[in-house]
Amino acid sequence: MYLASVALLRSEIPTYDCSIVTIDENRKKKVVTIEEIEKEYQALFSRHPEFSFVLMSDSEASTLLKKEGIIEENGTPYDFSNKENQEVLATILTKIKESKELVAEWEFIRKGSKKDSETEKSMLSYESRPLPEDERIRRMVIGREYLESSSYVYKIYGMNKFQGYIGYIYANGTVIFEKYYENIVTKKVASSSATYVMGLDNFIEMSKLSKTEIIQMIKTDSSTNVRRIFHREDMDRWKSDVERAITGSNYTQDVIDYIDTLIFHNSIQKSEVKS
Amino acid sequence: MTLENYLLALIIEEKSIIEELLHIDNSIQKTNYTYAKFLRKIRELSKLKLTLEKPYHFITDGDPDTVYNVLLLSPMVENIHINNSFVALNKWLVERTKEYYRKTNQKITLFLDIKKEYNDYIENDTGIVLYGFPEFVIGIEEIFHDKSIAVIQK
Numbered sequence: 417m418y419l420a421s422v423a424l425l426r427s428e429i430p431t432y433d434c435s436i437v438t439i440d441e442n443r444k445k446k447v448v449t450i451e452e453i454e455k456e457y458q459a460l461f462s463r464h465p466e467f468s469f470v471l472m473s474d475s476e477a478s479t480l481l482k483k484e485g486i487i488e489e490n491g492t493p494y495d496f497s498n499k500e501n502q503e504v505l506a507t508i509l510t511k512i513k514e515s516k517e518l519v520a521e522w523e524f525i526r527k528g529s530k531k532d533s534e535t536e537k538s539m540l541s542y543e544s545r546p547l548p549e550d551e552r553i554r555r556m557v558i559g560r561e562y563l564e565s566s567s568y569v570y571k572i573y574g575m576n577k578f579q580g581y582i583g584y585i586y587a588n589g590t591v592i593f594e595k596y597y598e599n600i601v602t603k604k605v606a607s608s609s610a611t612y613v614m615g616l617d618n619f620i621e622m623s624k625l626s627k628t629e630i631i632q633m634i635k636t637d638s639s640t641n642v643r644r645i646f647h648r649e650d651m652d653r654w655k656s657d658v659e660r661a662i663t664g665s666n667y668t669q670d671v672i673d674y675i676d677t678l679i680f681h682n683s684i685q686k687s688e689v690k691s
Numbered sequence: 692m693t694l695e696n697y698l699l700a701l702i703i704e705e706k707s708i709i710e711e712l713l714h715i716d717n718s719i720q721k722t723n724y725t726y727a728k729f730l731r732k733i734r735e736l737s738k739l740k741l742t743l744e745k746p747y748h749f750i751t752d753g754d755p756d757t758v759y760n761v762l763l764l765s766p767m768v769e770n771i772h773i774n775n776s777f778v779a780l781n782k783w784l785v786e787r788t789k790e791y792y793r794k795t796n797q798k799i800t801l802f803l804d805i806k807k808e809y810n811d812y813i814e815n816d817t818g819i820v821l822y823g824f825p826e827f828v829i830g831i832e833e834i835f836h837d838k839s840i841a842v843i844q845k
Contacts, residue, residue: 609826643807646826652723659721667719667778667805675715675779679786682708 552605558651586662591619610644613661697791712779732756743767752823755780762788772804
């Protein structure tokens with residue numbers, strides 16, 4: 417009917433612009449021309465030969481909707497909060513489910529059922545979007561350049577199950593390594609975004625473990641002293657964290673005491689001025 | 692006066708102290724985080740819209756703007772783990788928040804955890820919120836994979 421209206425409009429004003437502004441999947445404005453809609457309309461029928469086109473007047477459409485039980489006799493849509501009408505809804509749903517057309521694509525779950533709460537929970541839990549490959553490569557290049565120019569003593573390349581990992585050993589016994597490639601042969605960049613920092617003794621022990629086992633060990637053993645430094649958009653912060661790990665720079669008790677003095681001394685001074 | 696206005700007023704009033712604290716943080720962390728950057732970050736942040744019914748343990752990336760944002764949820768914040776980051780400035784933020792509650796005669800239990808480890812939280816089954824930059828929360832969530840925790844990405 418829309419296309420018919422456009423045709424009528426264009427018979428009066430041939431240059432009439434019937435374009436529609438819409439939002440595409442990348443949330444950018446997109447102008448859709450009537451020609452594109454018409455093309456898609458035709459394509460829709462090719463994809464779904466089971467669809468049929470029926471031209472009917474408003475009164476004919478109303479009669480059909482009443483017959484199918486979609487609107488009430490007076491023409492208003494059903495109020496399904498009414499118990500009687502819920503039975504009508506149940507009948508409509510049964511018809512839909514029996515038709516097997518929608519059922520192939522949609523799962524019908526009754527409100528309050530166990531499956532309802534399970535589905536809702538899984539729909540709410542977030543899934544992180546993988547980073548685009550060019551961003552992963554950007555981070556990898558910055559990370560590699562930084563570690564290559566650092567003052568390491570030995571560089572180690574992982575083999576067998578550690579293929580794709582590169583590690584750097586520093587004079588103070590700190591070991592830093594991370595996975596650069598998923599596949600060393602094809603040079604597919606790893607999706608991993610963590611740099612592992614540990615002592616040499618930890619490294620010897622942990623090099624025998626898988627990533628899952630390493631995580632399990634970090635989780636259950638507080639004495640492992642293994643840290644992960646995560647890549648981030650601001651790779652300068654990653655560099656700072658890695659440099660801190662290499663140099664072993666830390667907040668000593670003396671530093672903490674000095675910080676406390678600065679904060680509390682100022683607080684006391686403020687109170688004295690106000691009193 | 693709200694906590695937010697109280698903290699903002701003190702951030703301006705105690706600029707020189709904050710700069711000194713940041714100098715300590717920067718020299719230990721090898722960072723270059725400035726007072727101006729801190730101000731810009733807290734102006735730009737989108738406030739957390741959480742309705743909490745009880746105090747929670749927040750495990751954060753430790754960035755000062757993250758900690759500031761979490762503190763605005765107090766008194767429903769029992770604990771903030773800061774990943775051993777910006778200890779000086781984060782201590783200042785927490786102490787000034789406690790000061791606000793003292794002055795307004797409100798009780799608050801607020802603890803700043805400066806440790807690197809997360810072991811204390813692993814035994815907790817509930818009441819943990821992970822909050823920080825995306826890679827941080829995804830990575831830390833792996834440690835808590837079998838626990839019921841809330842995860843918020845910056």
